[in-house]
Amino acid sequence: MLKLAAILLGLPAVLAQNSTCCQALQNAGLAHVLYPNTTEYANRTVSYWSVSAQLSPYCIVQPTCTSEVVKVVNTLIRGESCSSTKFAVRSGGHTVWAGSNNINDGVTVDLGLMKDVTLDKNASVASIGPGARWLNVYAALDPDGWTVPGGRAGSVGVAGFLTGGGNSFFTARKGFACDNVKNFELVTASGEVVNANADENPDLWQALKGGSAANFGIVTRFDMFAFQTGNLWGGTATYNKSATADQIAAYVKWTDNVSNYPDGSSIIFWSYLPVMSDIVILAAYEDTQGNEAPVGFDDFMAIPRIADTLRIDSHKALTDELEQATGYRDVWFTMTFANNAEIFTKIVELNEAFVNEWKSQTNDPDFITQCMFQAIPTVFSVHSVERGGNVMGLDSEDRNGIMLLFDIAVKTAEEEAIARPLLRSYGEQMQEFATSRDGLISWKFLNYADSYQNPLASYGSANVEKIRAAAKKFDPEGVFQTKAPGGFKISKVGTEESGVETDKLFGSVGEETKTLANLSDA
Ligand SMILES: Cc1cc2nc3c(=O)[nH]c(=O)nc-3n(C[C@H](O)[C@H](O)[C@H](O)COP(=O)(O)OP(=O)(O)OC[C@H]3O[C@@H](n4cnc5c(N)ncnc54)[C@H](O)[C@@H]3O)c2cc1C
Numbered sequence: 001m002l003k004l005a006a007i008l009l010g011l012p013a014v015l016a017q018n019s020t021c022c023q024a025l026q027n028a029g030l031a032h033v034l035y036p037n038t039t040e041y042a043n044r045t046v047s048y049w050s051v052s053a054q055l056s057p058y059c060i061v062q063p064t065c066t067s068e069v070v071k072v073v074n075t076l077i078r079g080e081s082c083s084s085t086k087f088a089v090r091s092g093g094h095t096v097w098a099g100s101n102n103i104n105d106g107v108t109v110d111l112g113l114m115k116d117v118t119l120d121k122n123a124s125v126a127s128i129g130p131g132a133r134w135l136n137v138y139a140a141l142d143p144d145g146w147t148v149p150g151g152r153a154g155s156v157g158v159a160g161f162l163t164g165g166g167n168s169f170f171t172a173r174k175g176f177a178c179d180n181v182k183n184f185e186l187v188t189a190s191g192e193v194v195n196a197n198a199d200e201n202p203d204l205w206q207a208l209k210g211g212s213a214a215n216f217g218i219v220t221r222f223d224m225f226a227f228q229t230g231n232l233w234g235g236t237a238t239y240n241k242s243a244t245a246d247q248i249a250a251y252v253k254w255t256d257n258v259s260n261y262p263d264g265s266s267i268i269f270w271s272y273l274p275v276m277s278d279i280v281i282l283a284a285y286e287d288t289q290g291n292e293a294p295v296g297f298d299d300f301m302a303i304p305r306i307a308d309t310l311r312i313d314s315h316k317a318l319t320d321e322l323e324q325a326t327g328y329r330d331v332w333f334t335m336t337f338a339n340n341a342e343i344f345t346k347i348v349e350l351n352e353a354f355v356n357e358w359k360s361q362t363n364d365p366d367f368i369t370q371c372m373f374q375a376i377p378t379v380f381s382v383h384s385v386e387r388g389g390n391v392m393g394l395d396s397e398d399r400n401g402i403m404l405l406f407d408i409a410v411k412t413a414e415e416e417a418i419a420r421p422l423l424r425s426y427g428e429q430m431q432e433f434a435t436s437r438d439g440l441i442s443w444k445f446l447n448y449a450d451s452y453q454n455p456l457a458s459y460g461s462a463n464v465e466k467i468r469a470a471a472k473k474f475d476p477e478g479v480f481q482t483k484a485p486g487g488f489k490i491s492k493v494g495t496e497e498s499g500v501e502t503d504k505l506f507g508s509v510g511e512e513t514k515t516l517a518n519l520s521d522a
């Protein structure tokens, strides 16, 4: 109501809100408290990858170091003026749905100024600030010939990626990116700084590997095992959609062969692109040893392609290339299925039906879809277990699987409101088909899941209990479950609420659009 009144009166919406909590953050000595009437605030808002996540907090606070994060936590959690103020935590800001990494009617803690990357060659450890993007990490390490397993699009944030698992070019060789974290530094709700590694707080160390940082506190540093590397071979290839059957056959063989070729990585996606006005097949191929088109890629190389950028290049350059268009409202859906050509084929068919149905419902030609496949063979979690274990639960799966990311990017809030249930209904048909062929793998990748998909529950009850126990031990009052409502919460697993309806929690999308349009005018 207040916000609406403010808009009608022509006042910046947030000035009508209670901003004493923001003032308290400033009084605590925090220099970077950004208010909605500033360019800095507008800049940080548009830096969220998906427009759906660009909300309007009372203010954005940017700590610059761990001790400032302690001040932020102490003020937000125990400060009198903040007693009824909720907050959100944001690193790269790449989670696509509203309310994971940002908040209306609350304060957003933005770790974007904590992005230092340092390499200790003697210890083979890279220490990375939570607000770094992977492109910052590769830019710091590449010139010395070192790297770490990380994002395959350079702009993705480090903190959400790593605590959600993290699938990289190196997973078949080194496990998920989270399995390569030697130590997490975390500020707890009580304002204490703790480390979590194999020796110190190993329960928290495991829980942070896939359990989402949103459940435990604020991660302020990641120490990752780094290794020496030369350039990689890779790039993208474009195919006519008439290559569908050949691509599916090649990918099914590929998935069963990953354990014989752990230096390879292959991602295939069917994508509707406005410039083509059609679906094309895109593939991202890499060889992490820098060998050009090794024999493991023979089946893919035999399929005639329209174009490619395959070459020898740096880790950073190959991830810059996989950057995706911004400025859209993105709706994502994920599922995993057993490596089976019939299910794969059905999903590609349903994707095409979805694209056709969407086209028939809109006269806006500016939208993008992806139906993206990534091998999840059992060898991935063999490495996870060797490296101390994570909580994703894939180690109990005995079939090679394929993970799907099915998504649409649209321009307006009205389009998102229609696209969201439509995409979901096609996604659910895909799941049902996989189930009917005994091929549904219940594991859902947290980094790709939509707000209602409840990925933590898919990790299995033993892992859910591990996450619950660590959350309770390090945040006994459950501050990060209630006062920081964003992200996938362990307290919601097993309750009716486990599917978060973001529209209900975070207000109407349309209203936000107006507020933002007005801000960027300013
Ligand atoms: C273009 C693109 C490419 C992608 N490529 C990959 C890929 O190759 N592999 C892959 O695995 N995933 C990929 N993803 C998914 C990506 O891993 C997730 O979106 C991830 O959450 C991004 O991390 P972030 O730091 O930007 O997250 P944010 O959206 O900032 O945060 C994610 C969640 O973690 C919480 N959080 C963030 N920082 C902290 C912190 N320091 N302490 C406590 N809680 C925190 C937030 O509150 C939020 O709930 C991609 C996404 C996009 C948009």
Ligand SMILES: *[C@@H]1O[C@H](CO)[C@@H](O)[C@H](O)[C@H]1NC(C)=O
Pocket: 015, 035, 037, 038
């Ligand atoms: C922005 O808002 C804050 C808080 O209300 C106020 O102190 C500041 O003067 C405003 N700045 C500008 C540039 O209008």
Ligand SMILES: *[C@@H]1O[C@H](CO)[C@@H](O)[C@H](O)[C@H]1NC(C)=O
Pocket: 039, 040, 043
């Ligand atoms: C905002 O972003 C623009 C474009 O990236 C940049 O030129 C400008 O300096 C930024 N302004 C502030 C105040 O951060």
Ligand SMILES: *[C@@H]1O[C@H](CO)[C@@H](O)[C@H](O)[C@H]1NC(C)=O
Pocket: 018, 019, 020, 021, 080, 081, 082, 083, 084, 085
């Ligand atoms: C708003 O300010 C009043 C005092 O002016 C304070 O009592 C109250 O807790 C504040 N509410 C929020 C949400 O910060």
Ligand SMILES: *[C@@H]1O[C@H](CO)[C@@H](O)[C@H](O)[C@H]1NC(C)=O
Pocket: 122
């Ligand atoms: C690295 O190791 C070498 C040899 O053991 C040693 O001389 C050097 O001081 C170490 N450097 C650092 C920064 O620890």
Ligand SMILES: *[C@@H]1O[C@H](CO)[C@@H](O)[C@H](O)[C@H]1NC(C)=O
Pocket: 240, 241, 242, 276, 278, 280, 306
């Ligand atoms: C794909 O092939 C069909 C039939 O050969 C052709 O009509 C179409 O233009 C091709 N599409 C692209 C994107 O090359």
Ligand SMILES: *[C@@H]1O[C@H](CO)[C@@H](O)[C@H](O)[C@H]1NC(C)=O
Pocket: 253, 254, 257, 260, 261, 294, 295, 296
């Ligand atoms: C599997 O990978 C190995 C090692 O790269 C390769 O020699 C072999 O030809 C591959 N097999 C298939 C069926 O692709």
Ligand SMILES: CC(=O)N[C@H]1CO[C@H](CO)[C@@H](O)[C@@H]1O
Pocket: 007, 010, 011, 012, 514, 517, 518, 521
């Ligand atoms: C307060 C303010 O700037 N309001 C403007 C918001 O944007 C609409 C549409 O552009 C304008 O009509 C308002 O004047």
